[in-house]
Amino acid sequence: MSRHVERDVTGETDELNDWLERSYTKAYRTAAMICGNPDDAREAVQDAFLRAWRFRASLPADDGREPWMYRVLVNACYSKMRREVPRRNRERDRVDETSPMAAPADGPEASAEHAVLADAVAFALKSLPEALRVPLVLRYWSGLSEREIALAIRRRPGTVKSRLHEARRRLASDPNLLGYAAEMLGATT
Amino acid sequence: MSDERTTDNSRFESWLGAAGAAIAVPDDGAATILELAHERIGNVDGASSSTIGSRATFDRAKRWQVVAACAAVLTLMGGTLAALTGQTSKSAVRAERVPPGAQFGYSRGRVADAGSSVVGATRNQSLSIKTSATNGFSVEQRSAHGTTGADSPKLEKNGSIDVQLVRGSLTAQYRMVRTIATANGGYLADGKTDEAGDTPSASATIRVPVERFDAAVDAIAHIGALRGNKVVNRTSSSRDVTASYADLHARLQAATSERDQVSLVLTKAQTIGDILAVRDRLNSVQTEVDQLQGQINVLDDQTSYAAVAVSLHEQPAPLPKPVGPAKLPKPATGLVKAWDDARHGFSHSVEWFVARSGKALVILGALLAMLFLARYLYPVVRRGLL
Numbered sequence: 001m002s003r004h005v006e007r008d009v010t011g012e013t014d015e016l017n018d019w020l021e022r023s024y025t026k027a028y029r030t031a032a033m034i035c036g037n038p039d040d041a042r043e044a045v046q047d048a049f050l051r052a053w054r055f056r057a058s059l060p061a062d063d064g065r066e067p068w069m070y071r072v073l074v075n076a077c078y079s080k081m082r083r084e085v086p087r088r089n090r091e092r093d094r095v096d097e098t099s100p101m102a103a104p105a106d107g108p109e110a111s112a113e114h115a116v117l118a119d120a121v122a123f124a125l126k127s128l129p130e131a132l133r134v135p136l137v138l139r140y141w142s143g144l145s146e147r148e149i150a151l152a153i154r155r156r157p158g159t160v161k162s163r164l165h166e167a168r169r170r171l172a173s174d175p176n177l178l179g180y181a182a183e184m185l186g187a188t189t
Numbered sequence: 190m191s192d193e194r195t196t197d198n199s200r201f202e203s204w205l206g207a208a209g210a211a212i213a214v215p216d217d218g219a220a221t222i223l224e225l226a227h228e229r230i231g232n233v234d235g236a237s238s239s240t241i242g243s244r245a246t247f248d249r250a251k252r253w254q255v256v257a258a259c260a261a262v263l264t265l266m267g268g269t270l271a272a273l274t275g276q277t278s279k280s281a282v283r284a285e286r287v288p289p290g291a292q293f294g295y296s297r298g299r300v301a302d303a304g305s306s307v308v309g310a311t312r313n314q315s316l317s318i319k320t321s322a323t324n325g326f327s328v329e330q331r332s333a334h335g336t337t338g339a340d341s342p343k344l345e346k347n348g349s350i351d352v353q354l355v356r357g358s359l360t361a362q363y364r365m366v367r368t369i370a371t372a373n374g375g376y377l378a379d380g381k382t383d384e385a386g387d388t389p390s391a392s393a394t395i396r397v398p399v400e401r402f403d404a405a406v407d408a409i410a411h412i413g414a415l416r417g418n419k420v421v422n423r424t425s426s427s428r429d430v431t432a433s434y435a436d437l438h439a440r441l442q443a444a445t446s447e448r449d450q451v452s453l454v455l456t457k458a459q460t461i462g463d464i465l466a467v468r469d470r471l472n473s474v475q476t477e478v479d480q481l482q483g484q485i486n487v488l489d490d491q492t493s494y495a496a497v498a499v500s501l502h503e504q505p506a507p508l509p510k511p512v513g514p515a516k517l518p519k520p521a522t523g524l525v526k527a528w529d530d531a532r533h534g535f536s537h538s539v540e541w542f543v544a545r546s547g548k549a550l551v552i553l554g555a556l557l558a559m560l561f562l563a564r565y566l567y568p569v570v571r572r573g574l575l
Binding site: 125 | 197198200201202204205206207208209210211212214215218219221222223225226568
């Protein structure tokens with residue numbers, strides 16, 4: 001008991017609170033992109049963070065905490081999508097993508113173009129199967145390495161690599177994103 | 190190549206970044222989680238927080254769901270157990286339902302030949318099923334016999350049973366048939382035994398009240414299920430004679446009425462010729478009345494007592510072994526013995542599986558139901574414990 005008091009006194013709980021508040025936005029958006037539903041995302045993030053809070057004594061250190069959290073989060077997302085709320089009307093509860101945070105400060109035209117791109121990517125993500133969508137989101141939104149993704153989804157790194165390849169191929173060939181792909185290629189060349 | 194990959198990565202990062210940044214985040218999300226964490230789990234740290242803390246702050250609102258889930262699972266398990274035990278007890282009751290008169294032979298068979306007691310019990314199960322299946326019919330018979338009204342069905346029943354006995358048991362089983370007849374309120378109408386020759390045999394016709402017909406036939410058939418005996422043939426027939434009975438009654442009533450009228454006419458006849466003519470007519474009518482009454486009596490008797498023709502014959506004596514040089518049985522080699530064992534084991538396994546498939550289906554159904562409950566109730570419990 002004295003150890004717990006000492007830990008509280010040392011401010012580890014406050015540090016955990018800060019980490020939770022800092023990570024919430026990114027985690028929520030990751031879950032929203034995986035689940036495609038705000039209710040699922042909110043519940044999944046809530047489950048993941050409550051789990052982190054509950055087992056905070058055994059949480060990994062700073063470097064390993066993010067992958068651990070994403071692993072728990074992905075499991076929670078799977079759980080929400082597959083088991084706990086199988087009959088939720090996900091089409092009705094689509095993710096609200098009209099965030100004021102989404103508007104970049106490059107003017108109204110860039111903002112509109114940004115919103116169209118976001119909508120096209122969100123639509124393309126939804127059309128991807130779950131097995132391809134999850135690694136893609138974890139890799140390019142959450143910034144996890146292939147090895148960390150493999151740990152998060154409990155698959156071999158080779159499997160993650162092939163799934164990422166397939167996901168990229170499908171996303172790049174999405175008709176709504178073809179223009180953006182060409183534009184991007186033109187900009188780089 | 191590496192440039193292309195870098196381009197790819199930056200392209201997808203920008204795309205996913207655009208899509209992710211466009212998602213609206215709840216303002217109070219983190220605060221809600223922190224509040225929930227403090228409320229549910231508290232500040233108890235470490236491993237104890239996952240047990241003591243969560244138990245202490247268990248969501249009371251969800252408790253009823255957990256209790257309901259446990260109650261549902263327990264009810265299901267209890268129901269399954271009750272169904273299984275009910276099945277067992279029913280079959281036990283069926284096995285114990287031995288027809289009157291056969292109880293003695295049944296118990297004696299079990300004591301005398303423990304090896305065949307299982308077979309006896311098994312056959313007895315099917316036997317008692319037949320008895321219970323015909324009970325409804327017997328009840329109808331009883332009511333018909335009791336009322337004897339013109340609109341009550343009058344059924345005439347007959348049956349025959351042919352039993353092959355083990356050698357040396359003819360006399361005892363013949364006595365048993367007679368005992369069965371008297372035990373069921375009937376009598377031995379006809380009987381003949383022939384104990385000479387290689388195949389001693391006996392035939393008997395017993396008559397029992399129709400409502401005891403099925404019980405008596407079952408009891409005799411039960412003899413055939415004991416100690417190596419075998420029921421070779423068993424028949425029973427039933428005939429509805431209600432129409433004939435009603436017709437005879439109507440004709441008897443008409444004839445009686447005519448007889449009374451002719452008698453009245455006879456008292457008023459004046460001349461010798463008239464008297465003779467009326468007397469002739471009276472005689473013929475009286476004869477008709479007597480015939481009809483006799484037919485009715487016969488029908489009454491046939492519908493009150495059913496006849497069961499019983500044929501008992503012992504198995505023929507085994508043929509004498511041909512005289513010749515003594516031939517020693519060929520000893521089974523290890524391989525032959527192993528093959529026989531495997532064959533018997535396989536057939537026993539198949540029999541066992543078929544015999545228990547019914548119960549296995551019940552258990553499988555219960556397991557599936559429990560799996561279904563666990564599949565949908567576990568998340569509720571899990572969320573409640575979180």
